Amino acid sequence: DGGITQSPKYLFRKEGQNVTLSCEQNLNHDAMYWYRQDPGQGLRLIYYSQIVNDFQKGDIAEGYSVSREKKESFPLTVTSAQKNPTAFYLCASSISGGQHNEQFFGPGTRLTVL
Amino acid sequence: DQQVKQNSPSLSVQEGRISILNCDYTNSMFDYFLWYKKYPAEGPTFLISISSIKDKNEDGRFTVFLNKSAKHLSLHIVPSQPGDSAVYFCAARSGTYKYIFGTGTRLKVLA
Numbered sequence: 001d002g003g004i005t006q007s008p009k010y011l012f013r014k015e016g017q018n019v020t021l022s023c024e025q026n027l028n029h030d031a032m033y034w035y036r037q038d039p040g041q042g043l044r045l046i047y048y049s050q051i052v053n054d055f056q057k058g059d060i061a062e063g064y065s066v067s068r069e070k071k072e073s074f075p076l077t078v079t080s081a082q083k084n085p086t087a088f089y090l091c092a093s094s095i096s097g098g099q100h101n102e103q104f105f106g107p108g109t110r111l112t113v114l
Numbered sequence: 115d116q117q118v119k120q121n122s123p124s125l126s127v128q129e130g131r132i133s134i135l136n137c138d139y140t141n142s143m144f145d146y147f148l149w150y151k152k153y154p155a156e157g158p159t160f161l162i163s164i165s166s167i168k169d170k171n172e173d174g175r176f177t178v179f180l181n182k183s184a185k186h187l188s189l190h191i192v193p194s195q196p197g198d199s200a201v202y203f204c205a206a207r208s209g210t211y212k213y214i215f216g217t218g219t220r221l222k223v224l225a
Contacts, residue, residue, distance in 0.1 A: 043158075
């Protein structure tokens with residue numbers, strides 16, 4: 001079964017702690033993305049990566065970091081510098097170079113800071 | 115600055131009738147538009163898309179219309195079914211890899 005997996009589904013963190021959200025895909029997609037969704041808001045882009053060992057900041061990158069050491073993996077670290085980290089985090093991937101390439105999303109991770 | 119707007123946060127439609135979800139955008143450089151459907155606590159799933167060189171794309175019960183002069187697109191669902199109840203996001207492609215999403219419209223189809 002091809003798809004995107006995110007783990008864990010629910011995550012609780014104490015204030016001041018860093019936490020890493022996992023995202024894995026076996027779709028052989030080059031591009032991967034992290035979004036954040038807050039109530040009443042659309043999906044806002046945190047980081048994206050077009051190829052391995054390369055990534056770019058999205059619209060709300062402050063307080064987050066990523067790595068892309070393998071094609072299939074794009075973990076997101078929420079650092080203690082992120083002022084309001086409680087949110088629903090979505091990972092996505094897409095083929096690259098296509099004219100019409102939709103994104104495939106994982107099931108999401110709900111992060112709650114206590 | 116919201117480049118992709120969905121001005122109706124919610125919509126209720128009777129089963130069997132048409133659902134029309136609307137989306138407006140501000141950037142005329144967007145070249146590709148998508149609609150996603152999202153259930154609670156799940157990731158969005160791709161529904162239908164349209165290139166900026168077209169004005170209509172149809173897939174079964176779903177049709178997307180694009181009016182470039184008005185910078186407006188709409189999703190029509192005919193006939194609406196209770197299983198269509200979800201939040202619908204429109205998105206626009208900005209550059210090769212960047213997508214900008216609207217805030218979503220919650221559709222409720224009443225049986």
